Amino acid sequence: MVTSQTADVVVVGNGVLGLSVAVEIALRAPKTRVAVVGPTGRPMAATAAAGAMLNCFGEVTRYTDRHPVTRARFALAREALDAWPGWMETLADLAGPAVGKALRASYRTGTFVLLGARSGHVAADNFEAMRAAAERYDEPYELLGAADVDGLAPRPDARPLRVLHLHREGAVDARAVLAALEAAASRLGVRLVSGTVRELLAGAGAVRGVRLDGDGDTLTAGTVVLAAGAAGSALAETVLPPGAVPPMLFGTGASLLVQRTTTSGPGARQVMRTPNRAATCGLHVVPMADDGHQYIGATNVITTEPITGAELGSCHSLMRQVCEQFDHDLAFARVQRLMVGARPVPLDCFPLLGPCSLSGLVFATGTYRDGFHCSPALAPRLAATVLDPAVQDTDLQWFTPERMPIAVLTPDEALTDTVDHAVDTMSEQGMQLPFWVDGTPLREWVRRRIERLHEELGQPLALAPELIYPQFLAPKSTDSSCAATRLRRYLDAARTHYAPRLDAPARVSC
Numbered sequence: 001m002v003t004s005q006t007a008d009v010v011v012v013g014n015g016v017l018g019l020s021v022a023v024e025i026a027l028r029a030p031k032t033r034v035a036v037v038g039p040t041g042r043p044m045a046a047t048a049a050a051g052a053m054l055n056c057f058g059e060v061t062r063y064t065d066r067h068p069v070t071r072a073r074f075a076l077a078r079e080a081l082d083a084w085p086g087w088m089e090t091l092a093d094l095a096g097p098a099v100g101k102a103l104r105a106s107y108r109t110g111t112f113v114l115l116g117a118r119s120g121h122v123a124a125d126n127f128e129a130m131r132a133a134a135e136r137y138d139e140p141y142e143l144l145g146a147a148d149v150d151g152l153a154p155r156p157d158a159r160p161l162r163v164l165h166l167h168r169e170g171a172v173d174a175r176a177v178l179a180a181l182e183a184a185a186s187r188l189g190v191r192l193v194s195g196t197v198r199e200l201l202a203g204a205g206a207v208r209g210v211r212l213d214g215d216g217d218t219l220t221a222g223t224v225v226l227a228a229g230a231a232g233s234a235l236a237e238t239v240l241p242p243g244a245v246p247p248m249l250f251g252t253g254a255s256l257l258v259q260r261t262t263t264s265g266p267g268a269r270q271v272m273r274t275p276n277r278a279a280t281c282g283l284h285v286v287p288m289a290d291d292g293h294q295y296i297g298a299t300n301v302i303t304t305e306p307i308t309g310a311e312l313g314s315c316h317s318l319m320r321q322v323c324e325q326f327d328h329d330l331a332f333a334r335v336q337r338l339m340v341g342a343r344p345v346p347l348d349c350f351p352l353l354g355p356c357s358l359s360g361l362v363f364a365t366g367t368y369r370d371g372f373h374c375s376p377a378l379a380p381r382l383a384a385t386v387l388d389p390a391v392q393d394t395d396l397q398w399f400t401p402e403r404m405p406i407a408v409l410t411p412d413e414a415l416t417d418t419v420d421h422a423v424d425t426m427s428e429q430g431m432q433l434p435f436w437v438d439g440t441p442l443r444e445w446v447r448r449r450i451e452r453l454h455e456e457l458g459q460p461l462a463l464a465p466e467l468i469y470p471q472f473l474a475p476k477s478t479d480s481s482c483a484a485t486r487l488r489r490y491l492d493a494a495r496t497h498y499a500p501r502l503d504a505p506a507r508v509s510c
């Protein structure tokens with residue numbers, strides 16, 4: 001039998017963003033009836049697979065200071081860096097003694113960023129951009145030698161050339177945060193509904209609620225917060241016109257939870273990571289609570305369609321690199337769990353945040369690879385928007401969900417950068433050319449493939465290098481012609497939707 005229930009606010013999605021927004025709303029307006037809908041077990045949720053590094057400066061790349069939109073995103077990450085210690089305490093108090101204790105125990109500060117001998121130009125540029133940003137914003141840091149890093153034991157040919165220590169940046173256990181958010185939400189009277197939303201409901205220019213899978217039960221509400229991670233744009237399409245919102249891609253990431261053996265020593269005591277590298281995120285080891293457990297992350301394979309599970313090849317590469325570049329003794333650690341989640345990656349790589357033209361619908365998604373870290377900066381802002389729709393948060397205006405994809409690079413710049421990323425990735429993965437061959441033929445091969453993609457799309461497009469890599473340069477991973485067809489369909493729809501407001505062709509980049 002189909003049932004219908006009512007709430008003031010329905011949050012679609014039970015990841016870190018959905019739950020944090022729900023807790024913030026309940027804290028600010030205890031009488032508001034809030035329901036969070038999401039499947040038990042969270043299959044393929046990004047939050048559940050995340051290393052939960054709380055990195056702001058550690059995520060800086062050569063693009064961070066390039067454009068007002070990249071600076072706006074960085075400003076939110078800095079705000080989150082300041083907010084985490086207080087937010088962690090609030091959450092631990094709200095969650096109750098046992099869950100709060102586990103959360104506090106998992107929180108640690110200190111991040112070593114390692115520029116390894118096998119890094120390419122992209123990683124080296126990102127490392128230098130990180131150091132320059134720390135300097136400019138007076139962020140405490142030190143440049144150290146490899147011998148200063150506790151637990152670092154790489155192969156001799158993979159020792160770091162440079163080490164940057166970020167004192168305030170660290171990590172927390174994502175699973176402990178989820179448990180604390182759920183406990184806090186329940187104690188604050190938020191209803192946690194186990195289920196999956198099939199479609200959003202709308203009428204007369206306003207959102208009306210959601211319909212669930214299964215019997216088609218409905219939850220009516222005047223406000224719906226869309227926090228369904230990578231599934232967000234498919235749900236948005238049930239009520240918004242095609243092309244209105246940049247499509248969400250799926251940044252599938254695998255990570256491992258391992259237990260060190262007693263003979264292999266304690267290993268890393270603080271986060272160890274590389275800068276974000278060519279075509280992927282940084283390699284990292286995160287020590288968990290002091291019982292020998294460590295988190296190893298992460299792969300990043302971006303596709304236009306969801307995939308389940310992780311490629312053996314990318315997992316193999318992750319395991320090999322972490323042992324060779326960080327700690328050989330990790331080869332003896334026991335794998336306890338393989339975790340896989342899909343990062344929500346909008347086509348232009350910028351988040352989708354805040355209200356849209358459908359009254360009552362608020363987006364809280366598209367955070368790609370730092371949504372965990374940014375959650376204490378985003379949740380209060382989004383809660384304020386939900387509780388008072390007249391509030392216009394100017395710091396979020398770049399991220400308005402209804403937009404043409406944001407352009408940071410020109411298509412030519414993106415093409416050159418993608419070639420750099422591709423060649424760096426191949427050498428970081430161990431490629432060695434004979435001495436009489438330089439990289440030119442490889443660069444030409446990558447360039448030709450991207451130009452062919454532009455032909456298929458009917459226009460040059462400044463896609464971020466990491467979006468190109470798996471789909472169009474490693475075509476056995478995905479069906480690249482289907483991906484191109486999907487992109488072209490979206491671009492046609494977006495041009496039609498925004499035609500009256502456009503005076504330039506679409507250019508997207510990250």
Ligand SMILES: Cc1cc2nc3c(=O)[nH]c(=O)nc-3n(C[C@H](O)[C@H](O)[C@H](O)COP(=O)(O)OP(=O)(O)OC[C@H]3O[C@@H](n4cnc5c(N)ncnc54)[C@H](O)[C@@H]3O)c2cc1C
Binds near residue numbers: 228
């Ligand atoms: C391997 C990996 C490592 C990462 N490491 C870091 C890191 O170190 N630091 C960092 O800041 N970020 C990291 N990230 C990114 C971070 O995890 C994300 O930015 C963030 O967790 C996104 O949170 P979310 O709540 O928007 O999405 P999700 O966590 O994906 O949550 C969305 C939820 O919505 C639910 N859902 C989906 N469809 C529906 C539906 N139809 N109805 C109801 N519910 C639905 C899903 O089950 C899921 O629980 C990492 C991601 C991955 C995959």
